[in-house]
Amino acid sequence: MGDVWRDNSLGLDGSRVIDRRIYVDPAIYAAEQEQIFARTWQWVAHESELPEFGDYVTATIAGRPIVVSRGEEGRISAFFNTCTHRGALIAPHARGNSAGSFVCLYHAWCFDTEGKLTSAPIPAAYGDNLRKPCYDIPQVRCEIFAGAIFVCLDPAVEPLERFLGQSAPYIETFLGRHQALGRVRWVMEGNWKLWHENFRDNYHPMFTHAVIGANYQGVKIEGVNLDLSQGHSLLAFPSQGNPDQIKSSVRRLTGRPMAADVTVRARPTAGATLNHNIMAVFPNLDFQNSGDGVLQNVLQVVRPLSIDRSVVELVAFGEVGEPPAVRQARLDRCLDGQTAAGKISGDDNEAARRCFAGFGAVREVRWSNMDRGQEQGVQGGKNDEYSLRAFYSAYKEYMAGALAAGG
Amino acid sequence: MPKDESLVAGTANAFSMSDWARERAVTALINRAARLADEQRYLEWMDLFAEDGEYSAITHENLTYKGLRLFRDVGKAALHERVAFLMGLVQTPRGKTVHLVSNIEVEPGEDPDTAKATSNFIITRTGELEDTRLHAAGRYLDRFERQGEQWLFKERLVVVDSNLLPPAFTELL
Numbered sequence: 001m002g003d004v005w006r007d008n009s010l011g012l013d014g015s016r017v018i019d020r021r022i023y024v025d026p027a028i029y030a031a032e033q034e035q036i037f038a039r040t041w042q043w044v045a046h047e048s049e050l051p052e053f054g055d056y057v058t059a060t061i062a063g064r065p066i067v068v069s070r071g072e073e074g075r076i077s078a079f080f081n082t083c084t085h086r087g088a089l090i091a092p093h094a095r096g097n098s099a100g101s102f103v104c105l106y107h108a109w110c111f112d113t114e115g116k117l118t119s120a121p122i123p124a125a126y127g128d129n130l131r132k133p134c135y136d137i138p139q140v141r142c143e144i145f146a147g148a149i150f151v152c153l154d155p156a157v158e159p160l161e162r163f164l165g166q167s168a169p170y171i172e173t174f175l176g177r178h179q180a181l182g183r184v185r186w187v188m189e190g191n192w193k194l195w196h197e198n199f200r201d202n203y204h205p206m207f208t209h210a211v212i213g214a215n216y217q218g219v220k221i222e223g224v225n226l227d228l229s230q231g232h233s234l235l236a237f238p239s240q241g242n243p244d245q246i247k248s249s250v251r252r253l254t255g256r257p258m259a260a261d262v263t264v265r266a267r268p269t270a271g272a273t274l275n276h277n278i279m280a281v282f283p284n285l286d287f288q289n290s291g292d293g294v295l296q297n298v299l300q301v302v303r304p305l306s307i308d309r310s311v312v313e314l315v316a317f318g319e320v321g322e323p324p325a326v327r328q329a330r331l332d333r334c335l336d337g338q339t340a341a342g343k344i345s346g347d348d349n350e351a352a353r354r355c356f357a358g359f360g361a362v363r364e365v366r367w368s369n370m371d372r373g374q375e376q377g378v379q380g381g382k383n384d385e386y387s388l389r390a391f392y393s394a395y396k397e398y399m400a401g402a403l404a405a406g407g
Numbered sequence: 408m409p410k411d412e413s414l415v416a417g418t419a420n421a422f423s424m425s426d427w428a429r430e431r432a433v434t435a436l437i438n439r440a441a442r443l444a445d446e447q448r449y450l451e452w453m454d455l456f457a458e459d460g461e462y463s464a465i466t467h468e469n470l471t472y473k474g475l476r477l478f479r480d481v482g483k484a485a486l487h488e489r490v491a492f493l494m495g496l497v498q499t500p501r502g503k504t505v506h507l508v509s510n511i512e513v514e515p516g517e518d519p520d521t522a523k524a525t526s527n528f529i530i531t532r533t534g535e536l537e538d539t540r541l542h543a544a545g546r547y548l549d550r551f552e553r554q555g556e557q558w559l560f561k562e563r564l565v566v567v568d569s570n571l572l573p574p575a576f577t578e579l580l
């Protein structure tokens with residue numbers, strides 16, 4: 001046996017290449033839905049987004065509509081967002097409040113905050129047939145860690161904290177005692193994995209993002225790239241850079257000298273603490289946290305709409321009780337580089353689009369390289385690809401049987 | 408909690424000559440910003456802002472939630488940096504845009520040298536080998552100040568209606 005990608009034209013170990021068919025093959029896409037999205041813990045909301053009794057949020061995971069709802073005594077539960085009568089969504093909004101009862105718009109069957117049928121109008125016509133338990137909406141596994149609400153369609157899934165493994169302490173740092181400040185979502189024109197890969201790739205920033213390239217001029221880049229096992233990974237690096245280079249590129253591009261300090265990222269190295277963290281949680285969740293300048297603490301989740309089109313949803317966080325000026329700075333500027341409107345992420349979106357277009361030649365150019373970093377073990381430099389290989393080793397496990405070998 | 412409110416009261420029914428002059432000047436400024444953005448004359452666009460002027464954007468969803476902005480450029484240096492991004496610091500290709508601004512309502516500010524306006528916009532964008540697509544729709548909430556004979560943007564908040572942004576959203580709004 002051995003690695004399913006061992007026979008590749010790059011002559012590399014199967015753990016160091018990617019078969020591009022995984023981005024374009026409809027059978028693989030269908031298998032991902034059932035073997036990955038339906039079997040892994042999926043982030044859906046932060047508790048602070050459902051503060052009141054009756055609050056709910058909805059999501060679609062592996063095609064299934066799901067509602068997460070806050071009920072009696074603050075309990076959070078998850079169940080399918082479908083009326084057991086004839087199917088209508090019972091929670092119509094992305095975020096809403098049921099006032100304690102989900103009343104279906106169609107024939108007004110009523111469900112409580114945990115999805116149990118409480119009444120159906122004019123019940124006499126059913127005789128004795130309306131046996132209520134089978135008309136309760138089935139529950140979905142739901143667990144909370146550091147305020148982050150995850151659901152899983154697989155009732156036999158391992159407990160959330162065990163699934164999160166080594167990523168858990170970081171999530172505790174990022175989300176514990178934090179509250180959500182809002183969401184922004186955008187379209188990515190490509191297969192969903194391209195976005196998640198981008199988060200694990202710290203080889204590209206100085207090339208894709210000219211501002212980061214300028215910032216790193218003449219700087220010895222520090223930081224680590226770490227396989228956290230179970231498919232999770234972490235990039236950690238210090239604030240480094242050269243603001244004068246950014247100023248000179250602004251001048252070069254616009255023909256005018258820059259009046260004052262630049263606002264993005266650049267700060268001279270000071271003490272080199274690893275205060276920027278980019279953590280990827282298998283299979284589609286990412287965290288970005290930076291602790292200097294404008295504090296930035298966001299998560300992103302990417303979900304496929306189809307094999308070639310995805311939605312990235314970002315949630316920004318602030319610390320509970322932080323000073324008003326800090327909160328205002330976050331609200332104003334923490335997305336400056338983020339989203340499809342951002343000075344950085346806009347380029348990442350473009351990189352994903354171009355990769356996906358390039359996969360049109362998959363029959364002739366089938367293998368991608370992810371070979372950076374030759375040291376044994378789980379850790380390398382910032383620009384290495386231990387993080388990316390961590391994703392694909394877990395991916396292959398979940399996708400067992402669905403990925404064709406060799407060829 | 409922030410609300411979705413226009414900047415104008417919309418109650419005035421009598422106009423003086425000075426109201427008319429201000430409205431003319433401010434409307435011309437709004438239209439010029441739209442044209443300079445479409446012509447990709449970014450430095451000239453930036454010069455329509457006061458030294459401490461600000462340009463920011465927010466989705467309607469976040470305007471009515473906790474006020475999380477897409478970006479907020481305060482002052483000429485921040486605007487200059489944005490212009491540099493548009494002129495080459497980003498690799499996202501610039502498309503051909505059309506800014507259509509309408510329903511402009513102008514009112515005086517707190518003193519004679521200030522004004523405010525609310526208007527609606529639609530922006531289309533045409534990328535390379537692409538058809539023309541709706542890029543954004545929403546409204547501008549603008550504040551202006553007069554310096555000598557010239558009216559300038561003091562503050563432009565762009566409220567974007569879309570709940571799902573298109574993939575390339577780095578054009579000037």
Ligand code: FES
Nearest residue numbers: 083085086104107
């Ligand atoms: S479909 Fe919901 S009550 Fe009939």
Ligand SMILES: [Fe+2]
Nearest residue numbers: 205208344348
């Ligand atoms: Fe990037």
